[in-house]
Amino acid sequence: MNTSNIYKQNFEVAPVGGGIKFQIKGELLLCAFFTIFMLLLFISVSAIEARSMKDFLRGASRLVLLLGVGISVWGILLGGIHHSFRPRLYSLNAIGVTIKRAIRNVHIPYSEITRTTIVDSAPLWWGIGTPLDLDKPASAYVTRSERLLLIETAKRRYYLSPLEPEEMLRAIQQRLEEKK
Numbered sequence: 001m002n003t004s005n006i007y008k009q010n011f012e013v014a015p016v017g018g019g020i021k022f023q024i025k026g027e028l029l030l031c032a033f034f035t036i037f038m039l040l041l042f043i044s045v046s047a048i049e050a051r052s053m054k055d056f057l058r059g060a061s062r063l064v065l066l067l068g069v070g071i072s073v074w075g076i077l078l079g080g081i082h083h084s085f086r087p088r089l090y091s092l093n094a095i096g097v098t099i100k101r102a103i104r105n106v107h108i109p110y111s112e113i114t115r116t117t118i119v120d121s122a123p124l125w126w127g128i129g130t131p132l133d134l135d136k137p138a139s140a141y142v143t144r145s146e147r148l149l150l151i152e153t154a155k156r157r158y159y160l161s162p163l164e165p166e167e168m169l170r171a172i173q174q175r176l177e178e179k180k
Contacts, residue, residue, distance in 0.1 A: 009171055011090040012163040017144045031074035039067045087141040090162050092171055097151065099141045099160065106141065108151055108158060110179050115152040116172050118165050121145060 046059035089100040096109040138157035142148060149165045151158040151172070162168040 007094040009092045011092070011168045011171075013087045013089060014144050014147075014161045014163045016086075031078060032071050035067055035070040035074060038070070039063050042066070086143060087160070090160055090168060092168075092175060097172065099158075101141075106139070106158075108153065110172075110175055112153040112155075113151055113172070113176060114154055115150075116169055116176075117150050118169055119148050119150050119159075121148075 042063050043060055046056060046063065084103045085101055087099050087101055091098040091100060096107055096111075097113075099106040099108075136156060138159065140159040142159050142161040144161045147161070147165050149160040149162055149168055151160065160168075
């Protein structure tokens with residue numbers, strides 16, 4: 001934790017681990033399988049349309065090149081998206097909690113926070129980036145799937161993964177008490 005002044009505290013994000021690594025690898029594998037499937041489809045079409053073995057081999061070599069480029073593009077695209085939207089730092093300031101990211105920071109005002117707690121693990125069912133809770137929407141700004149800080153507002157749940165969740169929880173609760 002870094003403290004620049006009494007009104008602002010920064011909390012480090014936990015390193016990527018657990019189920020999050022599995023999720024990222026799974027997404028990359030899905031893209032690779034999709035690209036390979038498309039390659040096989042194109043090779044089949046090329047084999048049907050080829051007039052000679054030479055034409056077929058020329059087309060197949062182009063498709064192998066396409067496969068390499070396709071996997072690379074998918075990997076760069078998914079990696080870039082993940083890198084841009086993952087949390088970089090959690091910051092407490094005078095008016096709320098800020099989740100700092102490379103693109104579009106998220107701000108949760110203290111006045112909207114109804115409950116904070118630490119949960120041992122993420123909810124059982126996860127969608128793309130968010131847990132599937134049916135009673136209210138949730139956003140997950142996490143780098144691991146255990147020891148998460150849960151911040152609830154009247155409209156939404158926020159899951160965070162600070163390196164030291166207990167310390168951040170105490171700091172948020174202290175600020176909430178001061179605001180009363």
